[in-house]
Protein backbone atom coordinates (compact mmCIF):
# COMPACT_ATOMS: atom_id res chain seq x y z
CA UNK A 169 0.00 0.00 0.00
CA UNK A 170 1.25 3.50 -0.78
CA UNK A 171 1.82 5.19 2.51
CA UNK A 172 0.35 8.48 1.33
CA UNK A 173 -2.42 9.38 -1.07
CA UNK A 174 -4.15 12.61 -1.87
CA UNK A 175 -7.84 13.00 -1.23
CA UNK A 176 -10.29 15.84 -0.92
CA UNK A 177 -12.34 16.91 2.06
CA UNK A 178 -14.31 20.14 2.09
CA UNK A 179 -12.90 20.90 -1.34
CA UNK A 180 -9.28 21.05 -0.14
CA UNK A 181 -6.63 18.58 -1.17
CA UNK A 182 -4.78 16.98 1.68
CA UNK A 183 -2.32 14.19 2.22
CA UNK A 184 -3.77 11.10 3.84
CA UNK A 185 -1.29 9.53 6.24
CA UNK A 186 -0.88 5.76 6.51
CA UNK A 187 -2.76 5.61 9.82
CA UNK A 188 -5.76 7.31 8.19
CA UNK A 189 -5.62 4.90 5.28
CA UNK A 190 -5.79 1.96 7.66
CA UNK A 191 -8.76 3.53 9.43
CA UNK A 192 -10.44 4.08 6.08
CA UNK A 193 -9.90 0.45 5.08
CA UNK A 194 -11.43 -0.85 8.31
CA UNK A 195 -14.23 1.71 8.44
CA UNK A 196 -15.36 1.09 4.88
CA UNK A 197 -15.14 -2.71 5.17
CA UNK A 198 -17.72 -2.68 7.96
CA UNK A 199 -20.55 -1.58 5.65
CA UNK A 200 -20.42 -5.02 4.02
CA UNK A 201 -22.21 -6.33 7.11
CA UNK A 202 -25.09 -3.88 6.84
CA UNK A 203 -28.29 -5.26 5.36
CA UNK A 204 -31.36 -3.54 3.97
CA UNK A 205 -33.90 -2.67 6.66
CA UNK A 206 -31.40 -2.68 9.55
CA UNK A 207 -31.46 -0.29 12.47
CA UNK A 208 -27.87 0.60 13.26
CA UNK A 209 -25.85 1.89 16.18
CA UNK A 210 -23.50 4.53 14.83
CA UNK A 211 -20.30 4.66 16.87
CA UNK A 212 -17.90 7.58 17.19
CA UNK A 213 -14.41 8.51 16.11
CA UNK A 214 -12.25 9.00 13.06
CA UNK A 215 -12.48 5.36 11.92
CA UNK A 216 -16.27 5.28 12.05
CA UNK A 217 -16.19 8.51 10.02
CA UNK A 218 -15.30 6.34 7.00
CA UNK A 219 -18.14 3.93 7.75
CA UNK A 220 -20.60 6.81 7.84
CA UNK A 221 -19.27 8.26 4.61
CA UNK A 222 -19.57 4.93 2.77
CA UNK A 223 -22.97 4.32 4.34
CA UNK A 224 -24.16 7.68 2.99
CA UNK A 225 -23.15 6.58 -0.53
CA UNK A 226 -25.11 3.32 -0.14
CA UNK A 227 -28.17 5.18 1.17
CA UNK A 228 -28.06 7.40 -1.91
CA UNK A 229 -28.14 4.22 -4.02
CA UNK A 230 -31.28 3.02 -2.20
CA UNK A 231 -30.13 1.19 0.96
CA UNK A 232 -32.88 1.48 3.56
CA UNK A 233 -31.43 1.81 7.08
CA UNK A 234 -31.75 4.02 10.13
CA UNK A 235 -29.05 4.83 12.65
CA UNK A 236 -28.85 5.89 16.29
CA UNK A 237 -25.79 8.15 16.71
CA UNK A 238 -23.56 7.74 19.76
CA UNK A 239 -22.30 11.34 19.81
CA UNK A 240 -23.22 14.78 18.57
CA UNK A 241 -20.25 14.63 16.22
CA UNK A 242 -21.47 11.37 14.69
CA UNK A 243 -24.94 12.87 14.40
CA UNK A 244 -23.47 15.80 12.44
CA UNK A 245 -21.42 13.56 10.14
CA UNK A 246 -24.39 11.23 9.54
CA UNK A 247 -26.59 14.19 8.62
CA UNK A 248 -23.99 15.62 6.27
CA UNK A 249 -23.65 12.23 4.50
CA UNK A 250 -27.42 11.75 4.26
CA UNK A 251 -27.63 8.80 6.69
CA UNK A 252 -31.20 8.67 8.13
CA UNK A 253 -31.33 8.88 11.92
CA UNK A 254 -33.65 7.66 14.62
CA UNK A 255 -33.47 7.54 18.44
CA UNK A 256 -34.28 5.41 21.47
CA UNK A 257 -37.73 6.97 21.77
CA UNK A 258 -38.61 5.11 18.58
CA UNK A 259 -36.44 1.96 18.77
CA UNK A 260 -35.31 -0.20 21.70
CA UNK A 261 -33.21 -2.82 19.94
CA UNK A 262 -30.59 -2.26 17.25
CA UNK A 263 -29.54 -4.86 14.69
CA UNK A 264 -25.88 -3.89 14.45
CA UNK A 265 -23.53 -1.33 15.97
CA UNK A 266 -20.30 -0.27 14.28
CA UNK A 267 -17.87 1.54 16.54
CA UNK A 268 -14.19 2.40 16.97
CA UNK A 269 -11.86 1.69 19.91
CA UNK A 270 -8.66 2.92 21.51
CA UNK A 271 -7.42 -0.55 22.48
CA UNK A 272 -8.59 -4.09 21.67
CA UNK A 273 -7.23 -7.10 23.59
CA UNK A 274 -7.19 -10.77 22.45
CA UNK A 275 -10.51 -11.39 24.24
CA UNK A 276 -12.14 -8.49 22.36
CA UNK A 277 -12.27 -6.40 25.53
CA UNK A 278 -11.82 -2.72 24.76
CA UNK A 279 -10.75 0.64 26.04
CA UNK A 280 -12.91 3.36 24.53
CA UNK A 281 -13.59 7.01 25.16
CA UNK A 282 -10.58 8.71 23.60
CA UNK A 283 -13.06 11.09 22.01
CA UNK A 284 -15.18 11.33 25.17
CA UNK A 285 -18.21 9.44 23.83
CA UNK A 286 -17.98 6.33 25.99
CA UNK A 287 -21.33 6.60 27.79
CA UNK A 288 -23.49 6.96 24.71
CA UNK A 289 -21.38 4.39 22.87
CA UNK A 290 -21.86 1.87 25.67
CA UNK A 291 -25.63 2.42 25.68
CA UNK A 292 -25.77 2.02 21.90
CA UNK A 293 -23.54 -1.07 21.85
CA UNK A 294 -25.46 -2.71 24.71
CA UNK A 295 -28.71 -2.24 22.77
CA UNK A 296 -27.29 -3.91 19.65
CA UNK A 297 -27.64 -7.55 18.64
CA UNK A 298 -24.17 -7.46 17.14
CA UNK A 299 -21.18 -5.13 17.63
CA UNK A 300 -18.43 -4.67 15.05
CA UNK A 301 -15.33 -2.72 16.09
CA UNK A 302 -13.27 -0.97 13.42
CA UNK A 303 -9.65 -0.07 14.18
CA UNK A 304 -6.25 0.39 12.62
CA UNK A 305 -3.64 -2.17 13.66
CA UNK A 306 -2.02 0.13 16.25
CA UNK A 307 -5.06 -0.44 18.50
CA UNK A 308 -4.48 -4.18 18.85
CA UNK A 309 -2.76 -4.94 22.18
CA UNK A 310 -1.93 -8.04 24.20
CA UNK A 311 -3.05 -6.34 27.44
CA UNK A 312 -5.27 -3.31 28.00
CA UNK A 313 -3.87 -0.26 29.74
CA UNK A 314 -1.21 1.61 27.77
CA UNK A 315 -3.96 3.99 26.71
CA UNK A 316 -5.14 5.92 29.77
CA UNK A 317 -8.60 4.64 30.71
CA UNK A 318 -11.28 7.33 30.23
CA UNK A 319 -13.78 7.49 33.09
CA UNK A 320 -16.79 9.81 32.86
CA UNK A 321 -17.67 11.48 36.16
CA UNK A 322 -20.26 13.95 37.40
CA UNK A 323 -18.69 17.45 37.59
CA UNK A 324 -19.91 18.03 41.17
CA UNK A 325 -17.19 16.84 43.55
CA UNK A 326 -15.04 15.41 40.75
CA UNK A 327 -11.95 16.01 42.91
CA UNK A 328 -13.32 13.63 45.57
CA UNK A 329 -14.32 11.08 42.92
CA UNK A 330 -10.82 11.31 41.42
CA UNK A 331 -9.16 10.73 44.77
CA UNK A 332 -11.21 7.55 45.36
CA UNK A 333 -10.37 6.32 41.86
CA UNK A 334 -6.67 6.98 42.48
CA UNK A 335 -6.81 4.48 45.37
CA UNK A 336 -7.45 1.79 42.75
CA UNK A 337 -3.94 2.30 41.34
CA UNK A 338 -3.83 5.26 38.99
CA UNK A 339 -3.34 9.01 38.82
CA UNK A 340 -6.52 10.47 37.30
CA UNK A 341 -5.99 13.44 35.00
CA UNK A 342 -8.92 15.77 34.35
CA UNK A 343 -9.27 15.93 30.55
CA UNK A 344 -8.76 19.36 29.04
CA UNK A 345 -8.89 20.59 25.46
CA UNK A 346 -7.26 23.90 24.54
CA UNK A 347 -6.88 24.72 28.23
CA UNK A 348 -10.60 24.28 28.90
CA UNK A 349 -12.07 21.42 30.89
CA UNK A 350 -13.50 18.92 28.38
CA UNK A 351 -17.26 18.45 28.81
CA UNK A 352 -18.88 15.32 27.38
CA UNK A 353 -22.11 15.32 25.36
CA UNK A 354 -23.80 14.42 28.66
CA UNK A 355 -22.44 17.49 30.47
CA UNK A 356 -19.90 15.46 32.47
CA UNK A 357 -16.12 15.47 32.93
CA UNK A 358 -13.65 12.81 31.81
CA UNK A 359 -10.79 11.55 33.98
CA UNK A 360 -7.98 9.88 32.01
CA UNK A 361 -6.54 7.20 34.25
CA UNK A 362 -3.27 5.44 33.54
CA UNK A 363 -3.26 2.35 35.76
CA UNK A 364 -0.02 0.73 36.88
CA UNK A 365 -1.37 -2.52 35.52
CA UNK A 366 -4.82 -3.69 34.49
CA UNK A 367 -4.92 -7.29 35.73
CA UNK A 368 -8.55 -8.29 35.21
CA UNK A 369 -10.40 -5.64 33.25
CA UNK A 370 -13.89 -6.80 34.26
CA UNK A 371 -13.00 -6.57 37.97
CA UNK A 372 -11.44 -3.15 37.60
CA UNK A 373 -14.54 -1.93 35.76
CA UNK A 374 -16.78 -3.06 38.63
CA UNK A 375 -14.56 -1.52 41.30
CA UNK A 376 -14.51 1.83 39.50
CA UNK A 377 -18.29 1.73 39.02
CA UNK A 378 -18.71 1.42 42.79
CA UNK A 379 -17.17 4.87 43.30
CA UNK A 380 -19.83 7.51 43.88
CA UNK A 381 -19.72 10.12 41.12
CA UNK A 382 -18.59 7.72 38.40
CA UNK A 383 -20.99 7.64 35.47
CA UNK A 384 -19.24 5.02 33.32
CA UNK A 385 -15.84 3.57 32.48
CA UNK A 386 -14.28 3.18 29.05
CA UNK A 387 -13.81 -0.56 29.65
CA UNK A 388 -16.11 -2.42 27.24
CA UNK A 389 -16.09 -6.02 28.42
CA UNK A 390 -17.65 -8.86 26.44
CA UNK A 391 -19.63 -6.58 24.15
CA UNK A 392 -17.78 -7.11 20.85
CA UNK A 393 -18.58 -9.79 18.26
CA UNK A 394 -16.20 -8.91 15.44
CA UNK A 395 -13.12 -6.73 14.95
CA UNK A 396 -12.11 -5.32 11.58
CA UNK A 397 -8.46 -4.27 11.47
CA UNK A 398 -6.96 -1.96 8.86
CA UNK A 399 -3.31 -2.89 8.23
CA UNK A 400 -0.49 -1.98 5.83
CA UNK A 401 -1.11 -5.28 4.06
CA UNK A 402 -4.89 -4.84 3.79
CA UNK A 403 -7.86 -5.48 6.04
CA UNK A 404 -8.43 -8.37 8.42
CA UNK A 405 -11.75 -9.46 9.89
CA UNK A 406 -11.54 -11.35 13.19
CA UNK A 407 -14.59 -13.14 14.55
CA UNK A 408 -14.97 -14.00 18.19
Ligand SMILES: O=C[C@H](O)[C@H](O)[C@H](O)COP(=O)(O)O
Pocket residue numbers: 211212213214215216267268269270280281282283284285286289
Ligand atom coordinates in the same frame (compact mmCIF):
# COMPACT_ATOMS: atom_id res chain seq x y z
O1 LIG B 1 -14.94 8.38 22.50
C1 LIG B 1 -14.50 7.98 21.44
C2 LIG B 1 -14.60 6.61 20.97
O2 LIG B 1 -14.54 5.63 21.94
C3 LIG B 1 -13.80 6.27 19.71
O3 LIG B 1 -14.49 5.20 19.11
C4 LIG B 1 -12.37 5.86 20.00
O4 LIG B 1 -11.70 6.89 20.70
C5 LIG B 1 -11.60 5.53 18.70
O5 LIG B 1 -11.53 6.67 17.91
P1 LIG B 1 -10.68 6.73 16.56
O6 LIG B 1 -11.35 5.81 15.59
O7 LIG B 1 -10.74 8.18 16.16
O8 LIG B 1 -9.28 6.31 16.89
